[in-house]
Amino acid sequence: MRERALDYEEAVLDIVSLIPAGRVLTYGDIAEILEKGGPRQVGTVMSRGDAGVPWWRVLRADGSPPQGLEASAVEHYLEESTALRPVANRSRRADARTRRVDLSKSRWDPAPAEQCALQQVRAALKNDVRIGASGLSEADDGVDP
DNA sequence: ATTCTGACTTGCT
DNA sequence: AAGCAAGCCAGAA
Numbered sequence: 001m002r003e004r005a006l007d008y009e010e011a012v013l014d015i016v017s018l019i020p021a022g023r024v025l026t027y028g029d030i031a032e033i034l035e036k037g038g039p040r041q042v043g044t045v046m047s048r049g050d051a052g053v054p055w056w057r058v059l060r061a062d063g064s065p066p067q068g069l070e071a072s073a074v075e076h077y078l079e080e081s082t083a084l085r086p087v088a089n090r091s092r093r094a095d096a097r098t099r100r101v102d103l104s105k106s107r108w109d110p111a112p113a114e115q116c117a118l119q120q121v122r123a124a125l126k127n128d129v130r131i132g133a134s135g136l137s138e139a140d141d142g143v144d145p
Numbered sequence: 146a147t148t149c150t151g152a153c154t155t156g157c158t
Numbered sequence: 159a160a161g162c163a164a165g166c167c168a169g170a171a
Contacts, residue, residue: 008168027153031167038167039153047152058152066152 008037011125012045018117019057022080023108024101026061033118034125057108063100074099082106 006014015030027039027046039061046055046066056073059065063085065073077084083105087098110118 031153036167040151040167041153041169043152044168045152055152060152061154069152 006121006124008034008041008125009045009048011121012042013051013053014121015118016046016053016055016058018114018121019054019108021054021057022082022106024057024059024082024103024106025108026059026103028061029107030058034122036125059101059103063103065101070099077101 011034012030015025015033019025027042030042031038042058043066046058054076056065056069056076059073064070074084076082077099083102085100085102
């Protein structure tokens with residue numbers, strides 16, 4: 001019964017693990033979903049090691065993979081057929097380093113059920129989870145009095 | 146309490 | 159497209 005409140009790190013990792021193959025979210029998106037912290041906090045969590053989550057599906061606001069991991073991230077994109085942005089013709093460096101994900105095409109657009117799952121993670125982070133046993137299901141939406 | 150740091154963002158050149 | 163500065167949020171020193 002791990003239905004206790006999630007700490008920030010767990011919440012972030014949960015979200016990341018929910019991103020489908022071929023889709024991506026930005027650090028900022030995740031912070032927004034959790035309604036806590038900012039892009040940097042999410043980045044900090046991710047930097048602690050992959051923890052078995054698809055880290056390459058989390059990118060910067062401009063569509064570029066996390067610093068230092070561009071090369072291996074691109075391999076995953078090719079593998080998952082993630083929509084990449086066309087390489088600038090002028091650029092000499094048409095390498096993995098210049099490649100960016102096309103956010104307008106690959107950004108994850110969660111279906112209703114998925115949004116629900118995301119909200120559950122947020123709720124679990126916010127206070128505590130009250131699913132199960134006692135059956136008190138009032139997860140206050142977080143708005144302060 | 147204050148300062149530094151970072152898998153970040155945005156806006157301006 | 160690229161580089162730079164400032165803003166931002168939390169945790170660590």
